Amino acid sequence: MGRQVIDPARQARLLTALYIAQEQKGYLTPEALERVARRLGLPLASVYGTTSFYTLFHTRPVGRYLLQVCRGLSCYLADGAERLVDYLQRKLGIQVGETTADGLFTLETVQCLASCGTAPAMRVNDELYENLTTAKVDLLIDELIERAEQWTALNRS
Amino acid sequence: MDSFEPVLTRNVGIPNSERIAVYLERGGYTALRQALHMPPQELIALVRASGLRGRGGAGFPAGVKWGFMPREPVTKYVCVNTDEGEPGTFKDRLLVEHDPHSIIEGTIIAAYAVGAHRAFVYIRGEFFLGVKRWIKAIDEAYAHGFLGKNILGSGFDLDLSVHRGAGAYICGEETALLNSLEGRRGEPRLKPPYPTQTGFWNQPTLVHNVETLANVPHIVNRGAAWYRTMGTEQSPGPKLFCVSGHVRRPGNYELPLGTPLRTILDQYAGGMRGDRPLKAVIPGGASTPMLMPDQIDIPMDFESLAAAGTMLGTGAIMVIEEGTCMVEVARRLIDFFAHESCGQCTPCRIGSLRLLETLTRIVRGQGQPGDLDRLEALCQGIAGHTLCPMGDAVVNPVLSSLRHFRHEYQDHIRYRQCKERGYG
Numbered sequence: 263m264g265r266q267v268i269d270p271a272r273q274a275r276l277l278t279a280l281y282i283a284q285e286q287k288g289y290l291t292p293e294a295l296e297r298v299a300r301r302l303g304l305p306l307a308s309v310y311g312t313t314s315f316y317t318l319f320h321t322r323p324v325g326r327y328l329l330q331v332c333r334g335l336s337c338y339l340a341d342g343a344e345r346l347v348d349y350l351q352r353k354l355g356i357q358v359g360e361t362t363a364d365g366l367f368t369l370e371t372v373q374c375l376a377s378c379g380t381a382p383a384m385r386v387n388d389e390l391y392e393n394l395t396t397a398k399v400d401l402l403i404d405e406l407i408e409r410a411e412q413w414t415a416l417n418r419s
Numbered sequence: 420m421d422s423f424e425p426v427l428t429r430n431v432g433i434p435n436s437e438r439i440a441v442y443l444e445r446g447g448y449t450a451l452r453q454a455l456h457m458p459p460q461e462l463i464a465l466v467r468a469s470g471l472r473g474r475g476g477a478g479f480p481a482g483v484k485w486g487f488m489p490r491e492p493v494t495k496y497v498c499v500n501t502d503e504g505e506p507g508t509f510k511d512r513l514l515v516e517h518d519p520h521s522i523i524e525g526t527i528i529a530a531y532a533v534g535a536h537r538a539f540v541y542i543r544g545e546f547f548l549g550v551k552r553w554i555k556a557i558d559e560a561y562a563h564g565f566l567g568k569n570i571l572g573s574g575f576d577l578d579l580s581v582h583r584g585a586g587a588y589i590c591g592e593e594t595a596l597l598n599s600l601e602g603r604r605g606e607p608r609l610k611p612p613y614p615t616q617t618g619f620w621n622q623p624t625l626v627h628n629v630e631t632l633a634n635v636p637h638i639v640n641r642g643a644a645w646y647r648t649m650g651t652e653q654s655p656g657p658k659l660f661c662v663s664g665h666v667r668r669p670g671n672y673e674l675p676l677g678t679p680l681r682t683i684l685d686q687y688a689g690g691m692r693g694d695r696p697l698k699a700v701i702p703g704g705a706s707t708p709m710l711m712p713d714q715i716d717i718p719m720d721f722e723s724l725a726a727a728g729t730m731l732g733t734g735a736i737m738v739i740e741e742g743t744c745m746v747e748v749a750r751r752l753i754d755f756f757a758h759e760s761c762g763q764c765t766p767c768r769i770g771s772l773r774l775l776e777t778l779t780r781i782v783r784g785q786g787q788p789g790d791l792d793r794l795e796a797l798c799q800g801i802a803g804h805t806l807c808p809m810g811d812a813v814v815n816p817v818l819s820s821l822r823h824f825r826h827e828y829q830d831h832i833r834y835r836q837c838k839e840r841g842y843g
Contacts, residue, residue, distance in 0.1 A: 278583070339743070376512045378506070380509075390548070
């Protein structure tokens with residue numbers, strides 16, 4: 263196979279394509295990356311290279327709810343970052359980087375979420391939660407579990 | 420100072436301020452109508468005369484940047500940098516979520532002035548609400564004829580679209596942003612050439628921070644002389660200051676450049692949150708050297724902060740009270756830079772990790788006698804030896820905390836624990 267000619271206009275769609283591909287399984291499977299490479303006419307290596315550069319692209323399975331706790335300086339100063347992470351680790355019974363056995367929650371810490379004035383902050387999938395306390399975290403986790411159960415029940419009926 | 424009337428945040432807090440109907444009702448897009456009747460060179464001269472400087476951190480004069488764009492009718496681009504990620508900074512998010520049309524109006528005026536017909540918004544992947552607000556606002560602007568073909572009958576065409584980043588601080592650096600926009604890894608390019616010469620797809624590209632562009636409609640509406648009534652001679656205009664940390668009322672405060680740091684902290688942010696006195700202030704985001712309590716009468720403008728050996732940066736003020744471990748503060752900031760190094764330059768990629776390891780060791784009470792010299796030697800090896808300004812940024816938290824709080828580092832090593840945490 264000869265050298266691949268890259269069309270810049272198609273390459274510029276790579277991040278968007280990766281987001282769309284990631285929606286299917288919550289992470290980018292090897293097959294999804296191959297499909298993206300084929301559709302955009304890009305070498306698989308360059309698709310993988312770009313994917314691995316960005317923290318919002320996952321190449322391993324993540325839970326239904328991805329909890330991303332900010333570990334930035336302002337959240338630390340607000341006595342939040344560590345306390346929230348400790349609390350969530352105990353509550354969910356997992357360490358940072360792990361997923362609960364039921365596949366519902368993955369816990370991560372992330373860099374500054376630009377919520378420094380409303381610290382501490384956490385993202386859950388695409389939603390941002392600010393001024394967090396352990397009481398709010400309890401409510402939120404209960405709500406997420408309930409939502410997942412309702413969804414499963416609806417899909418069964 | 421109490422008489423200051425907000426400019427950039429004048430619509431924030433008004434119900435549905437993100438909608439075009441509200442923006443129009445409040446005088447929106449009148450600057451665009453006016454600008455489209457002006458010769459482009461006159462607009463560039465106006466922005467240059469206003470003295471507007473970039474609000475993304477570097478403070479480069481916006482009008483001069485516009486003037487760097489070639490006059491020839493080659494393909495040119497404008498890019499709106501919404502990749503806000505400098506720890507402590509949350510001002511662009513506020514503008515995008517609450518007043519996206521002011522940024523769009525500024526963008527159209529800038530594109531008209533430099534002769535670009537294609538513009539891009541590059542937004543942090545984490546800003547999901549921001550993405551939605553941008554898309555909705557752009558749709559509204561098209562529907563009202565402010566974007567697209569023959570804008571307001573002027574014969575000027577402009578298309579604007581939103582592109583989502585995917586989690587990489589470095590993409591806030593303009594050349595890294597352009598690589599990311601092209602679908603590549605967000606690694607900074609060697610400068611020169613600057614983007615105004617060789618930018619997106621190697622064409623001249625004007626890249627501006629959100630807050631910078633939001634100033635433009637007001638300058639067109641009210642003139643350069645009015646603009647210069649705010650701020651200082653060298654740093655005119657309003658600025659969003661993001662205050663976080665140990666203050667009573669953290670948040671965004673819009674004030675003229677040159678407002679004393681003490682005024683911002685005491686009158687606006689409500690002073691310290693508790694009984695503990697001030698220990699240090701990081702004045703302009705994670706990469707700016709700290710100020711000490713005896714320095715807080717400093718006017719918050721580009722020159723005054725540079726003269727004090729630090730930077731205005733993004734205007735992100737992080738306030739730290741007594742009892743806070745400064746080695747841990749430095750470690751947190753280095754954790755950020757080590758994580759966000761793009762990996763292209765060895766001094767930054769490896770150096771930031773070595774800094775983090777050494778700081779972590781010291782914080783854990785496992786520091787060794789030579790560690791402080793080691794930190795300084797590492798900083799010397801990183802600063803000035805990288806493609807982009809990240810190398811200079813990464814050393815600042817370490818050097819500035821070592822300079823002011825060397826005894827805390829020494830205590831950690833000597834007593835194998837932190838003495839600060841026992842404060843109060």
